[in-house]
Amino acid sequence: MITLYTFPEAFGLRNVSPFCLKVEMALKHLELPHRIELQADPRQAPKGKLPYIDIDGQIIPDSEIIFEHLDEMTNGALFGQLSPQERAQGTAVTRLLEDHLYWMMVASRWLDDDWWPNVKAGFFASMPLPVRTIVGPLARRQMRQTYNLHGLGRHSLDEQKAFAARDLKAIADMVADTGYVVAGRLTAFDFTTASMIAGLIDNKPATWLTRLADEQPALREYAERIQAEVGVYGRVDI
Numbered sequence: 534m535i536t537l538y539t540f541p542e543a544f545g546l547r548n549v550s551p552f553c554l555k556v557e558m559a560l561k562h563l564e565l566p567h568r569i570e571l572q573a574d575p576r577q578a579p580k581g582k583l584p585y586i587d588i589d590g591q592i593i594p595d596s597e598i599i600f601e602h603l604d605e606m607t608n609g610a611l612f613g614q615l616s617p618q619e620r621a622q623g624t625a626v627t628r629l630l631e632d633h634l635y636w637m638m639v640a641s642r643w644l645d646d647d648w649w650p651n652v653k654a655g656f657f658a659s660m661p662l663p664v665r666t667i668v669g670p671l672a673r674r675q676m677r678q679t680y681n682l683h684g685l686g687r688h689s690l691d692e693q694k695a696f697a698a699r700d701l702k703a704i705a706d707m708v709a710d711t712g713y714v715v716a717g718r719l720t721a722f723d724f725t726t727a728s729m730i731a732g733l734i735d736n737k738p739a740t741w742l743t744r745l746a747d748e749q750p751a752l753r754e755y756a757e758r759i760q761a762e763v764g765v766y767g768r769v770d771i
């Protein structure tokens with residue numbers, strides 16, 4: 534039995550982390566028996582981040598490392614059918630999504646003063662009051678520092694929106710012809726892509742990034758279709 538550790542639901546999302554959702558999609562797609570364990574505090578995770586999985590006592594953190602492990606375990610059921618070019622395209626789009634667009638998703642939630650109350654309610658409301666008043670603002674300050682270190686945080690909001698719009702357009706163009714991100718069929722890279730798009734489109738209320746994504750209707754259609762095809766949805770109200 535595999536246990537997948539994810540965050541409790543928040544912002545209308547039953548699986549609030551795109552990294553956790555993509556692993557859930559892969560486990561379902563591979564028909565591997567699994568259960569989900571909720572963990573509110575990622576500091577308890579092996580790398581201080583979720584997801585991680587426990588396979589009969591073997592702890593594996595990080596969605597990309599988990600995918601490699603699942604692929605090995607299933608004799609290539611995740612990546613085995615891909616040509617080197619398809620795998621390269623998938624790796625490139627993963628970097629765009631997870632090392633660029635993802636950070637703007639985080640900023641659109643955590644660093645927007647109008648949206649910040651939703652983060653407080655979603656992540657810190659269950660803590661006792663005195664702890665909550667310290668931990669929330671501290672975590673937000675760390676997020677701001679991380680965003681600055683990444684580099685995106687040094688740009689104006691308008692510049693960030695322009696970067697995000699180009700990322701979103703690139704994804705919409707990638708899926709325009711065949712409906713899938715690489716290889717013209719469902720692959721593990723669709724789990725990576727659809728989970729990220731679903732996370733930023735379905736979080737409630739809308740963030741500035743949600744509104745930008747809605748300018749590319751093909752993205753919502755794509756994320757819906759992939760979630761339906763796999764049978765795993767990120768949002769609560771399905």
Ligand SMILES: N[C@@H](CCC(=O)N[C@@H](CS)C(=O)NCC(=O)O)C(=O)O
Binds near residue numbers: 551552582584594596
């Ligand atoms: N490279 C990691 C990224 C995972 C990640 O960034 N998880 C976020 C949630 S979406 C997290 O746990 N953040 C907690 C923190 O940084 O304190 C993966 O692919 O699993």
